[in-house]
Amino acid sequence: MSDFHRLLQRQIRRHLPDGIEKGPLRPFLEAVHQAYIQFDEDRALLERSLELSSDELSARYKELNRHTQAVERTRRHLEQSLSLLHATLDATCDGILVIDNDQRIVIYNQTFLEMFGLDRQSLKHRNARRLYAKLAAQMRHPDEFERYWQLTRKAPEGAHECLVELRDGRYIDCYSQPRWHQGRIQGRVWSLSDISELKKSEQEARFHSYNDALTELPNRSAFTERLNHALSKSQHDRTELAVIFLDLDGFKYINDTLGIEYGDELLRLAARRISSQIPRHVTVARYGGDEFILMMEGLSNSFDALLLAERLRNTLQQPFRLAEQDVHLTTSIGIALYPTDGKSAETLMRKADMAMYDAKSKGRNNCQFYADELEKLSAHRMQIRHNIRRALKENEFELFYQPKVDLESGQATSVEALIRWRKPGGGWISPAEFIPAAEEYGLIVDIGEWVLEEACRQIHAWEGTPLENLSVAVNISAQHFRKAHLVEHIRERLERYMVPAHQLEIEITESAIMSDLDTTTQILNQLREMGVTTAIDDFGTGYSSLNYLKCLPIDTLKIDKSFIDDLLTDSRNLTLVEAIINIAHTFGIKVVAEGVETLDTVCMLSSYSCDVAQGYYYSRPVPAGELPALVTGQPCPVPNTSPI
Structure with a gap:
């Protein structure tokens, strides 16, 4: 019986007395023995199966856990990236707007809202067409903005740029380019810069490059440019033109006596008074210091220039109210004529200047036309200047x-x-x-x-x-x-x-x-x-x-x-x-x-x-x-x- 299954042997010892013949029971006991053997095999197989399932579940759980952690990390990265994106967009000085192919607003920044006086609630609809209507209403020239907007839709592959002026005087530089993903256009990105200050600076720089800062009259450069243009026109039309050079007599004394501040104010007052007396076809500019220069086109004769010069001389003789007192000036005026006295801007201005000095030498407060003998007088003054420098150097x-x-x-x-x-x-x-x-x-x-x-x-x-x-x-x-x-x-x-x-x-x-x-x-x-x-x-x-x-x-x-x-x-x-x-x-x-x-x-x-x-x-x-x-x-x- 010792070859029977251990569990069967235990059962025989427990339930069969020692004196009982076990031979007749052997077939039965062998059958039970085989059942135990089969049970052990089935249990071993089941245990192996359970062991394999547990390992697989454990592996899958670990994999799932790793995947979950990766997803969480990705989510955090995405949140950080989105936060960084919004922070970056809101920190930039430019307004940013992103629109998809369905004309829906994808994203925008705070600068864009502030630039056009919008709030997030007003863009809750995410509809780019409704946004366009709000923007167009603020444009000084909405038709130009309409053409630009349509251009971005008709030619979506290209980058486009335009400058628009708002009704409140601001200038917005608009730049738009396509947003690509996997080789396909997904919409457009708009970058909008408020360049009002830059535009203002450019306008001021342009103004000051052609205008005198004190009187706001055209300066010498602007006058020369206009004179050259007028000379070309006069040559084509065969008309005459006059250049009138004007110097304020006694200005230096007033400037020295009352001070530079009042001297500047006197120049401003004189400039306004001159401007108020000239017809529309006459250009006046500040030449420098206390000198002004005028250009009179379409002369019928030289008497026209003399009449204007005398009118200016008389009006500048009227007292100016300055520093709570009446200040008096006189004016010396020189006149040069095209084509009689010269055919270039430089020549006419130089000869009008000579004529003005001639007026000064003749007692001031008068008008003189250029004459050929003035060339010698001018050369004499230049020689004195040169000689003074030499005298200082040579100890004369x-x-x-x-x-x-x-x-x-x-x-x-x-x-x-x-x-x-x-x-x-x-x-x-x-x-x-x-x-x-x-x-x-x-x-x-x-x-x-x-x-x-x-x-x-x-x-x-x-x-x-x-x-x-x-x-x-x-x-x-x-x-x-x-x-x-x-x-x-x-x-x-x-x-x-x-x-x-x-x-x-x-x-x-x-x-x-x-x-x-x-x-x-x-x-x-x-x-x-x-x-x-x-x-x-x-x-x-x-x-x-x-x-x-x-x-x-x-x-x-x-x-x-x-x-x-x-x-x-x-x-x-x-x-x-x-x-x-x-x-x-x-x-x-x-x-x-x-x-x-x-x-x-x-x-x-x-x-x-x-x-x-x-x-x-x-x-x-x-x-x-x-x-x-x-x-x-x-x-x-x-x-x-x-x-x-």
Whole structure:
């Protein structure tokens, strides 16, 4: 029985007594044994099957789990990408709009909404056709936008661009290109840029490239361009044309006296007044500075140009209200005619300019036509300019000195340095000829620097001689006085030549003082702190304000020669001179009388307690070599009584 299945053996031991014969039961027991064997085989097969199913399920579960995790990662990536997309779209300065082939809105950004005053609710329908209607209503030219919109539909493969103007004045640059996917067009992407500021800047740049910033009139470039066009037309039509050059007489003085701010306002007022007087076929432009230029087409004769010029001259003579006062100007006008005086824009403008200078030379406030002899005069002015530059380089200038005599002691205690120009071939050029030219051509500052240098050098050269205590007065022009670093340049020259500051006096005109009182006060204070004295030259011919005598740190006041000339014959001049002396002394200011030519004048000035006199009565300006004999000689006698 031992070969039976273990479970069957257990059952036999449990249920069959040991004494029972088991032989007859053997067939039955073998059948049961076989059943157990079959059961074990079936169970083993089932267990194997279950084991395989569990492994497969486990593998599939793991695969499913991996797939689920991958999907989750993809979802997160998609969410991040979508968030990044929206953030990027909303951060861009351009409006973005994406439309599919069915004319449905796919996506847009906040900039697009703000650009056209829309909100997300208004685009909830996602209908591009309804959106188009909203956009077209904002266009200044909806028909242009319609053509562009249709073009993107008729030619979907291409990129298209157009510029549209909105009714509110903004400019939108529209760029559109197809959206491709797997080789097929899925719709269009629109990029819209608000370039209003850029357009405004371009317009302003274009305006300023052809217009004067101060007066807003056409500038020289624009005028030249228009003149060239008009000349071509006149040549074709065989008509005449006039170029009229206009300069404001006295503008420089007003600009220096009242200041640049009021000078600019005066130019604006003059420009408006000129523009109001010209007919439509006349072009006016600001040529530069205080100069204007006009072009008159379709002349029937030269008298037409003269009539317009006289009309402008008369209207500009009317007072301008400026700085709460009436300001008066006159005008010098030059006229050149096409084709008589020239056939090119450059020639006509140049000759009109010559004619204007001719008007100035004839007393100003008049009109002159170009004449051939003006070419020589213009060449002469250009030669003077060239010669001034050469004179500075070749040291052709020389300082002469005119004594200033103390009326109490009769001694010459100071001199005024006056520039002279020695011709290379001999003789002298008058300051009255080259100083205005130097001011006109911007060379007066260079001349002033040379005078300062030479005066300091000469003071140093007098050291150890009878003239070593002599002070020297130097004239500084308004242009030079307003130049930056003037005080520093004076300090450098004093230090270079070891000149005591009190031996240098700076003379400036009233116009230089009044151009900018704050700056003037600052400069004068710096000079006083340095020890340099200052004088007001030609007092009485300019602004003559008692206020600046009180406020400004001025040491000396020089009464202009025009008051001294008639001192003995004009009681009004006498009264004015007496008043000037008394007021100056009240403020602690010393008084110098210029242009003294007679003993009687000296006596009169002395009787009114004038401090110093200067003029031909004592001496003409002389070279430095002749000065010792004048200054170290016998004192000039001064009578104690005035003439009767």
